[in-house]
Amino acid sequence: MSVTERYENAKEVYEKWGVNVEGALEQLQNVPISIHCWQGDDVSGFEVNQQELSGGIDVTGNYPGKAKTPEQLRSDLEKALSLIPGKHRVNLHMIYAETNGEVVERDQLEPKHFENWVNWAKENGLGLDFNPTLFAHPKADDGLTLSHPNKEVRDYWIRHCIASRKIAAYFGKELGTPALTNIWIPDGYKDIPSDRLTPRQRLKDSLDEIFKVEIDEKYNIDAVESKLFGIGSEAYVVGSHEFYLGYALKNNKLCLLDTGHYHPTEVVSNKISAMLLYSDQLALHVSRPVRWDSDHVVILDDELKEIGMEIVRNGALDKVRIGLDFFDASINRVAAWTIGTRNMIKSLLYAMLQPNQHLKQLQEEGNFTERLALMEEFKTYPFGAIWDYYCEKMGVPVQETWLEEVNAYEKEVLSKR
Ligand SMILES: C[C@H](O)[C@H](O)[C@@H](O)C(=O)CO
Numbered sequence: 226m227s228v229t230e231r232y233e234n235a236k237e238v239y240e241k242w243g244v245n246v247e248g249a250l251e252q253l254q255n256v257p258i259s260i261h262c263w264q265g266d267d268v269s270g271f272e273v274n275q276q277e278l279s280g281g282i283d284v285t286g287n288y289p290g291k292a293k294t295p296e297q298l299r300s301d302l303e304k305a306l307s308l309i310p311g312k313h314r315v316n317l318h319m320i321y322a323e324t325n326g327e328v329v330e331r332d333q334l335e336p337k338h339f340e341n342w343v344n345w346a347k348e349n350g351l352g353l354d355f356n357p358t359l360f361a362h363p364k365a366d367d368g369l370t371l372s373h374p375n376k377e378v379r380d381y382w383i384r385h386c387i388a389s390r391k392i393a394a395y396f397g398k399e400l401g402t403p404a405l406t407n408i409w410i411p412d413g414y415k416d417i418p419s420d421r422l423t424p425r426q427r428l429k430d431s432l433d434e435i436f437k438v439e440i441d442e443k444y445n446i447d448a449v450e451s452k453l454f455g456i457g458s459e460a461y462v463v464g465s466h467e468f469y470l471g472y473a474l475k476n477n478k479l480c481l482l483d484t485g486h487y488h489p490t491e492v493v494s495n496k497i498s499a500m501l502l503y504s505d506q507l508a509l510h511v512s513r514p515v516r517w518d519s520d521h522v523v524i525l526d527d528e529l530k531e532i533g534m535e536i537v538r539n540g541a542l543d544k545v546r547i548g549l550d551f552f553d554a555s556i557n558r559v560a561a562w563t564i565g566t567r568n569m570i571k572s573l574l575y576a577m578l579q580p581n582q583h584l585k586q587l588q589e590e591g592n593f594t595e596r597l598a599l600m601e602e603f604k605t606y607p608f609g610a611i612w613d614y615y616c617e618k619m620g621v622p623v624q625e626t627w628l629e630e631v632n633a634y635e636k637e638v639l640s641k642r
């Protein structure tokens with residue numbers, strides 16, 4: 226049976242429950258996923274004086290073929306994007322600036338250092354998002370940045386974040402779609418602090434300084450990303466969830482929820498509806514923590530499906546800015562992007578194919594038996610046939626055939642690096 230024939234059969238099965246399959250595929254095409262560039266080079270970046278990765282995050286593995294230049298990274302991203310259905314965004318960090326061999330301090334970086342990225346994004350019809358980089362730098366060696374007791378250090382990172390927002394606004398202006406600038410800092414303590422308040426007060430003041438510089442939201446939108454713990458900040462993280470939740474609500478900023486940044490049994494899917502009652506928008510870093518914030522490649526597990534459902538059934542596709550954040554150096558990096566991003570999109574399609582209105586009604590009526598029965602039965606509905614058709618329609622490889630392209634790319638390009 227052809228992909229289309231399988232699709233037609235599957236469509237009928239879903240339509241019996243009033244699911245609008247064609248409408249779902251139409252809608253799905255317009256959902257951008259912000260794909261993080263740092264999976265392609267193990268969060269190395271292109272600074273002239275490269276420092277070891279720090280800030281309590283880590284990349285393990287040494288699979289050959291890592292991108293070592295901006296051209297290589299862009300080429301690898303193009304390959305991955307050609308295997309992922311839809312039009313998406315690319316998320317950069319400040320360490321991906323191109324300075325032509327010149328050492329430029331991070332607080333002095335300017336839009337011109339990202340011109341190549343912008344031109345490339347234009348050529349490929351992509352939006353860009355951004356992150357200041359407050360790690361892997363001598364001024365972050367003690368694990369403190371915006372909350373540092375030393376004002377000079379704080380001021381340096383404040384200038385860096387302001388520079389980042391300006392660069393992001395340049396992306397937004399040039400590309401006609403606002404960039405998200407997400408501030409994540411590693412600040413915290415390995416052991417039990419004797420004072421939790423003072424660093425948080427300093428972080429609050431630093432953020433106020435950063436956001437004092439007004440930037441049109443037409444071009445740049447600000448987000449703040451919390452964390453529970455990192456390597457070396459096990460006992461205390463200054464920018465905790467409660468800290469940023471309060472800050473974002475009070476200052477009209479977006480909260481960015483990273484799925485690896487919470488207690489192991491705490492799930493981001495359960496936070497989306499609660500937060501959207503108080504905030505117009507929020508942002509995600511979808512990742513996969515395995516025992517810690519390990520940033521494994523995203524798989525189509527129950528939590529990913531639940532995240533997709535919370536976004537779709539609450540009509541929040543234009544309220545949740547979906548970004549990815551994983552970095553696995555033990556497998557082919559182009560495959561990592563492809564697997565993780567395709568899974569994120571699959572979870573949205575899976576959610577769109579549920580009889581959401583009916584299930585909601587059952588809950589309202591207190592019919593929990595039928596609610597559970599249907600939710601379980603739908604797990605084995607012919608979702609794969611709809612997904613395959615979507616891939617074919619969008620001109621990307623169906624099922625695992627994308628692997629052949631990755632293997633060929635590895636042979637022809639990656640293995641020669
Ligand atoms: C590269 C980092 O993963 C990223 O900037 C940050 O979002 C994070 O999640 C740190 O744990």
Ligand SMILES: [Mn+2]
Pocket residue numbers: 409450483510550
């Ligand atoms: Mn993150």
